[in-house]
Amino acid sequence: MSRFRPIDRQTEYLLPPSVQDWLPDSHLARYVVDVVEGLDLSELERAYSGRGSDAYHPAMLLSLLIYGYATGTHSSRKIERATYDSLAFRFIACDQHPDHDTLASFRRRFGEQFADLFVQVLQVARENQLSRFGMVSLDGSKIHANASRHRALSYGHAEKIEAQLKAEVQEMLKLAEAADQGNVPEGVDLPAEIARREARLAAIAAAKARIEARAAERFAREQAEYEAKMVKRQAKQAATGKKPGGKPPKPPQAGPGAEDQINLTDEDSRIMKVAGGGFEQCYNAQAGVDTESMLVMNPHVTQAGNDKKQVEPMLARLQALPEGLNRPERLLADTGFFSEHNVQCCQDAGVEPLIAVGRDAHHPDWRSRFEEPAPLKAPASQVEQMKHTLKTRAAYALRKQTVEPMFGIIKSVMGFRQFLLRGLDNVRNEWTLVCLAWNFKRMAVLRPQ
Incomplete structure (x- = not known):
């Protein structure tokens, strides 16, 4: 038994x-x-x-x-x-x-205080000698906002619905004023229907005003960039006496376009292209990760779906860290961050850039992995020097081993695939909390047993 x-x-x-x-x-x-x-x-x-x-x-x-x-x-x-x-x-x-x-x-x-606590935890890691914090990998990942893309309203569609609602309100007002209301369907409460449509019109007007304000900010920014490009182009023409090649930059268009959108649930979120195809209501979560320890050194969230303009602000935030954490020797990033301006920003900050300039072909010849690159011909630009360094592959390969696994573990193991909070400031605070939790997990693994 x-x-x-x-x-x-x-x-x-x-x-x-x-x-x-x-x-x-x-x-x-x-x-x-x-x-x-x-x-x-x-x-x-x-x-x-x-x-x-x-x-x-x-x-x-x-x-x-x-x-x-x-x-x-x-x-x-x-x-x-x-x-x-x-x-x-x-x-x-x-x-x-x-x-x-x-x-x-x-x-x-206390969301804003999470950033100060984040730095304190990094100092604990430095005091425990978990890393030398000499090389940083930079990457971004789209994380869903606490809002549906089906709650997004475009400027063109808003104008179409606005015209339809105004016409319906005028029709109902005429029916309400008529002595004979025999044309009114049974059970219809005209004052209630008019009030409901007027409330929707007010909401649409507020949404349009926010879209127009965004368009004005965008136009001011693009106009400044356009003028800077034209000044540079004219200076080049004056120096060489020749007309610069290529098409001249197009001046920006003022006012909102028909496709400009706003989300009625979380207006700070944006529709972004996501991995695997399709578009979702997202934020672009950025992280600078130490390649030695895989600790996040600087978390950030942006509304831009493109990573091109994230190198310069990330360098500024890294340099604002306390002594011992603010002097990385190298910055690794994929091709989404590449531009000549970003390379120059790294050089000005005293950081060696290793930013991929294009995607590598799949299944390259095995001999290419062991071939030494040809000597660099002088004089060479900073971008050419960086391309030559990238051909050695040794340092740049660390990027895939550090920042990409960090995002994968946060999404798949820690299960964080969507923000709970709404609004850009709240989302940034929550992303700092997520990266703080990630750092605790890593430090618990790296600590002396």
């Missing part, structure tokens, strides 16, 4: 249980708590007035959010539920159960 261990859920503990016995010493939750409690949270603590009932400590709420994002639990409601169901969350929360409103309010209220 088989023997089984008894099932007994009634016997009480002989001694009170201790939260310290719940998790092994190497558990990620312990590491998150240890590092967070060593950070300077004085700015967060001062934000509490001290009135009313005792508040949950910011260190506990921050640890819950970091561990939640690191393990794929992003929703504040799911984190609240996990403080009951999960030993790790119970350990972090000290067997307390902050409700989802408290967690969500903390995430929104």
Whole structure:
């Protein structure tokens, strides 16, 4: 006869249980708590007035959010539920159960402070000698916004619907004023129908105004770029005495185009082309990743679907980091970041650029992997020098081993494929929190065991 261990859920503990016995010493939750409690949270603590009932400590709420994002639990409601169901969350929360409103309010209220905490964690990594922070890989990935692309409204479609609604309102007003309302379908409440259409017209007018404001900002920016190009072209013609080759740049068009869109759920998000084909309502999440440790050094979110203009601002943010983190020797990036201007920006910042200038052919001849490039002929431009360095492939190959796996793990393992918050500022704060959680996961793996 088989023997089984008894099932007994009634016997009480002989001694009170201790939260310290719940998790092994190497558990990620312990590491998150240890590092967070060593950070300077004085700015967060001062934000509490001290009135009313005792508040949950910011260190506990921050640890819950970091561990939640690191393990794929992003929703504040799911984190609240996990403080009951999960030993790790119970350990972090000290067997307390902050409700989802408290967690969500903390995430929104202190989102801007996440950037300062992010830098503090990088300093912890430097002090623990987890990396020399000498080489950075830059890449971006489209992450879905908390909005549907079907809630996007184009300027041309808005004008079409606006004309239709105005015509319907005029028709209903005439029916309402008529003495004989026999033409009104049974059950139709004309005042209610008119009010509903007028509300839609007001919403469309507000959306059109925002599209027009965006178009005005775009025109001012493009006009400045156009004038700069024309000045450069005229200077070249004056220096050489010859007309510059190529077509002259076209002047920008003022006003919104028919295809200019705004999303009625999250107006800061944009429709972007995504991997695998198609278009979705997204933000472009950027990350500069240390190639030695795979730690994110600088997270950022942009509304631009193209990466071409992200090198210069990323360099500025890297140089703004504290001493020891702000002097990368090399910057690696794929062909989406390549331009002569970006190469020049890297050189001016004292950073060697290794930016791919084009896509490599699939299945190249095996001999090409071992052939040394021909000597570079002098004089050579900075772009030509960079192309020659890229042919060695050794350093540039690190890009695919660092920044691309980081995005893959965040999306597939940590399960972060869509922002929960709306608005560009809130989304940037949430992306900082995601990268902070990623850094904790990496530091827990890299720490001396």
